[in-house]
Amino acid sequence: MDRVLTAERLGEALASLAETLTSEYDVLQMLSTVVGECVELVDAGAGGLLLKDAHGRPELVASSEEGVNFVQVMQLNAGAGPCVEAARTGTTVSVADVEHVDGSWAEFRETALGYGYRSVHAVPLRARDEVIGSMGLYRTAPGELSRADAAAARALANLASIGIIQERAIRESGVLAEQLQHALDSRVCIEQAKGVIAASADVDMDRAFRMLRDHARKHNIKLLTVAQGVVDRSLEIGLSRDRKPAQ
Structure with missing residues (x-):
């Protein structure tokens, strides 16, 4: 119902x-x-x-x-x-x-x-x-x-x-297209970060995304910043300690 x-x-x-x-x-x-x-x-x-x-x-x-x-x-x-x-x-x-x-x-x-x-x-x-x-x-x-x-x-x-x-x-012509493309590019980075977390923490992709999102909220960091940190290995999520990336 x-x-x-x-x-x-x-x-x-x-x-x-x-x-x-x-x-x-x-x-x-x-x-x-x-x-x-x-x-x-x-x-x-x-x-x-x-x-x-x-x-x-x-x-x-x-x-x-x-x-x-x-x-x-x-x-x-x-x-x-x-x-x-x-x-x-x-x-x-x-x-x-x-x-x-x-x-x-x-x-x-x-x-x-x-x-x-x-x-x-x-x-x-x-x-x-x-x-x-x-x-x-x-x-x-x-x-x-x-x-x-x-x-x-x-x-x-x-x-x-x-x-x-x-x-x-x-504010100027072309900004909308750039912003939409940025969102699409951000998604690619987040997908990569999910894969890194899933492999290192032995969790499924849904759980990996929640770990990304929760870390961003807890530390008041943009989701994309957290994802970039995971991808470039400056941030580890799901292991013994999480290191906060530079904003």
Whole structure:
């Protein structure tokens, strides 16, 4: 049974997101917060956010699950599926039952069902008049989101877009593309850091990401800074002692 979305729960989610929008906020961390809060709000099994790269191709930049299984589902979705369709058309795409999907989404359907996802709700992200990506919410039961849940997902997706295009970051032509590319490059670094932690601490990728995120929060360091420290071996996480990298 779906959770009941209340004004209090929505307010708590918006407050959590607002905390990330400081003058020194990290875009990637903000997007991760959006996805995580949205998954909690609509009682989804998992969620992911795609942004278009410089060539217009959707790439995964944030997700509520960092395990290989969900990342594979999102990567297939970026090739053909509800999320890439939402990013292409700028309209919300709701799939009430993945089992009934066919055609060009056949590979996505088989993979999603294989990992237990039965329905998908994809919301576009816009920067002014440009569609810059989409957020997908995956549920383990078939069915449409309620009107309240769909509205909450749309509101959080809009806030994610606002965070990306804040006036302080959009001062000249080309800055938006650079910022989006930075987010994509940051994701690559975080994936590398996850792999290092997973190997050194003998944990799965989902746990490795949580260790990265928790270290960043504990020491008030940007997530990307922590990831770079892990990759260049100036920071060790999950071993006997964690060394704080220089900011």
